[in-house]
Amino acid sequence: MSSTTLKKPFYLRPPWNILFEFHKLEKLTPWNVNIAYLLTTFLKEMEKTGQVDFRASGVVLDSSALIYLMKSKLLLKLEEPPPPPKPPQEFLPPPLFLPLRYELTSTTIKHLLEVLDEVLKGEKNLRLKKIAEEPILPTPSEIFPQLDIYLMEIERQMEKLYASLLERVKGAGIIEFSTLVKNVERIEAIRTFILLLFLAQDERVGLWQDEETERIYITVGVSSAENGKINN
Amino acid sequence: MQKMEKLTTNQPLQDEKMRHELALLEAALYVAGRPLTLKELGSILKTRSKKKVKNLAKILMEEYAKRKSALEILELKDERYVLQLKADYTPRVRRLVNRPLLSSGPLKTLSYIAYRQPVSQKKVVEVRGHHAYGHIKLLKEMGLVAGERKGRSTVLRTTEYFADYFGLSHDTATMKRELKRVFEDFSKQEKPKQ
């Protein structure tokens, strides 16, 4: 043996070295380690050589405890019921692709058009509903896309009002605004007035206001030249 | 073809009539895309003779079997006939089908249920995972699988519609034997490719 071996304390040689090399200890089967023998011979050797080292004794104590711990853990494990035998691998059949069959379908272009008819009616209603929900004068950003529909609607209302005016004055004559909007809601009265403004602009009716009474009069079926203009 | 020629060599008119009837049967099976009964087929041929329809259907089946077509005509248990694509071709052309088909997940669940039936829903979910709940719902909606409450658990099995769809026996034991054969054929085909 070389001199370096001689300088090493006895307990770093086998069989005691196992108690000082923890990484090896953990890999051992604890049942293969005879702790009683190792400890007895360790003490005897220490006495014999006179190399009394309490740090070494401490490490030996620690290692022994560790081996006991490993043994007791194994014992506890043995107490546990054995794991159930693994069930035989379940046979998983491959996916069952449904047979492919061509099937002529009964839908014709006539069906498509029948339902299209309904859908377009729905679309129209939606558009009208939207118009009704919108303020009479839409915000500028919305004017452009809606302009045509909006104007169309105004024109329709103008015609309606004009027809009703003609009927009420029996062809030609004057009617007072308050009479026209009697028993109608305020908002409806305002709408009627706006429509009258449009009609007046087209020179189809004349509007004028009595300065004293502030009453508004509408002339229908009389040429605009004969009509007074609205007085402010 | 040979058989037909033998039968009708001396009857050219008869032969032509038969060809027309065979074509009508083919047309009926093609457009229906589902199994048709002898009665339904008879009504297309304007005959009440089930025997006649059966004979013609057999001839058409044989003709299809002879030419190495991708299509087949099968006779199902209860004297119904169906024209369909041979199963071997399904994986290759599936993506051309213009209607929603079941994807392979639900189809795997279906084959498991078919193979193990009657089988508890719990077992199916255990083997196929939690997605199987959705698959089972879908398969029930399609009428391929039916569930029956037994105490606290649900037992699943395939329906008669399922058996018809695949041209399998309505008898569970026989069907399972038939399916086993289908799966074995399938694995044989699949393996060399991979």
Place this chain on the structure above:
Amino acid sequence: MQKMEKLTTNQPLQDEKMRHELALLEAALYVAGRPLTLKELGSILKTRSKKKVKNLAKILMEEYAKRKSALEILELKDERYVLQLKADYTPRVRRLVNRPLLSSGPLKTLSYIAYRQPVSQKKVVEVRGHHAYGHIKLLKEMGLVAGERKGRSTVLRTTEYFADYFGLSHDTATMKRELKRVFEDFSKQEKPKQ
């Protein structure tokens, strides 16, 4: 058959390969039930050679023409091929056809898209209600409608399959004119009844 034998007498393996390819073509045309392009057919045969596909399609067409089948394979003017029932047979078997292409909800959504296309998905949902999301998904799955992202919105239009199914032009503008015309004729016919 004769042609094939001549081509491949000395190549039994080649012959078998070709038979398989012909069957694949047949399978593709059968399940699609609509005209397929050379490209689509090529993708099923796993070839990029349009010439090869065309040759095979021609052979299959001839085979179909030879046997007096109720089915025919036609070549359309834009090099597309379709397997279909010969028109003569339609009236006789029409009453076996009872499954609609779509139920009424999705069909309505489809008709609206066809009439207003290209139309934003938002607009479709606005007019048809929230169910339309499901309808659009289905229509896409069935290859009747295609969607294209444009900025933050999706623009929907019908596909060639849609045009083929209803016998309309592939060109959107022409199709819309056709639809409008048919629709107007239809409305005129309908009104006197009411």
